[in-house]
Amino acid sequence: MNEWVDKVVVVTGAASGIGKGIALKFVEQGATVIACDIYREQLSVMKHSVETEVANTSLYVSPFDITNESEVSETINSIISKHGKIDVLVNSAGLQYVSLLENYPSDMFEKLWRVMCFGPFLTMKNILPHMKQKKYGRILHLASINGLIGFAGKSAYNSAKHGLIGLTKVAALETALDGITVNALCPGYVDTPLVQNQLADLASTRNVSLEQVLDEVIYPLVPQKRLLSVEEIADYSIFLASEKASGITGQAVVMDGGYTVQ
Numbered sequence: 528m529n530e531w532v533d534k535v536v537v538v539t540g541a542a543s544g545i546g547k548g549i550a551l552k553f554v555e556q557g558a559t560v561i562a563c564d565i566y567r568e569q570l571s572v573m574k575h576s577v578e579t580e581v582a583n584t585s586l587y588v589s590p591f592d593i594t595n596e597s598e599v600s601e602t603i604n605s606i607i608s609k610h611g612k613i614d615v616l617v618n619s620a621g622l623q624y625v626s627l628l629e630n631y632p633s634d635m636f637e638k639l640w641r642v643m644c645f646g647p648f649l650t651m652k653n654i655l656p657h658m659k660q661k662k663y664g665r666i667l668h669l670a671s672i673n674g675l676i677g678f679a680g681k682s683a684y685n686s687a688k689h690g691l692i693g694l695t696k697v698a699a700l701e702t703a704l705d706g707i708t709v710n711a712l713c714p715g716y717v718d719t720p721l722v723q724n725q726l727a728d729l730a731s732t733r734n735v736s737l738e739q740v741l742d743e744v745i746y747p748l749v750p751q752k753r754l755l756s757v758e759e760i761a762d763y764s765i766f767l768a769s770e771k772a773s774g775i776t777g778q779a780v781v782m783d784g785g786y787t788v789q
């Protein structure tokens with residue numbers, strides 16, 4: 528039997544980019560998927576388009592702010608009462624803001640940290656008791672190669688992602704005997720709205736085209752000279768959440784077109 532048909536999967540940051548691609552990939556596999564995001568309108572658009580294309584879809588949407596403790600706990604509790612369990616948690620909620628440290632707005636620094644490190648902590652804090660009781664769980668955090676290396680201008684993003692990898696290791700150790708794995712997926716540049724916005728900012732600052740930004744700024748950093756696709760990240764996520772990956776835990780797993788090899 529398809530291992531996904533009786534699985535309940537929660538994806539945060541699911542209204543856009545990587546989170547959306549992962550949520551739809553799990554729906555395609557037959558899992559019951561709850562897509563969570565702060566972007567309420569986009570969640571409704573996504574649900575409507577899936578329902579138009581797929582009969583009997585098992586996609587549910589649940590708007591929440593991953594940094595809001597009571598919203599996270601209410602959402603998780605209502606998912607558990609409706610679906611009985613959560614087998615897989617994928618945390619993809621995120622955002623970017625680039626500035627030199629001395630100019631970095633403190634409220635933005637705190638916001639990035641809250642969404643990409645505190646948020647994953649809150650979701651795990653609420654879900655782990657249920658997973659431990661069931662003796663099963665797969666947790667995947669979208670970290671980044673920026674959780675492994677430094678990048679000038681990305682103090683908040685890089686420190687949040689480094690923190691997220693640390694959080695992943697602690698959670699993996701605390702759940703190692705409970706049938707639960709916790710991993711951090713570390714992509715390089717993926718073609719999503721988050722990256723397209725960064726490219727557009729660079730193009731406007733340098734007064735050049737998007738193609739020039741790719742050729743002159745991004746591709747020199749990436750040996751494969753391309754952006755990764757959401758589809759590639761989604762396929763890898765399905766593998767990391769599968770039975771076959773039950774021995775992989777506490778890892779920062781890299782998919783970056785060779786970026787960190789140089």
Ligand code: NAD
Nearest residue numbers: 540543544545565566592593620621669671716717719721
């Ligand atoms: P995206 O902007 O397309 O999607 C991010 C989603 O997170 C959006 O739908 C947004 O509404 C949601 N979100 C933001 N704040 C939230 C909050 N407080 N509560 C709930 N949801 C919230 O971005 P993406 O490129 O798909 O990135 C997804 C994740 O992957 C992020 O964590 C990002 O850091 C990571 N990542 C992306 C890349 C890349 O190249 N795109 C590379 C490495 C890691």
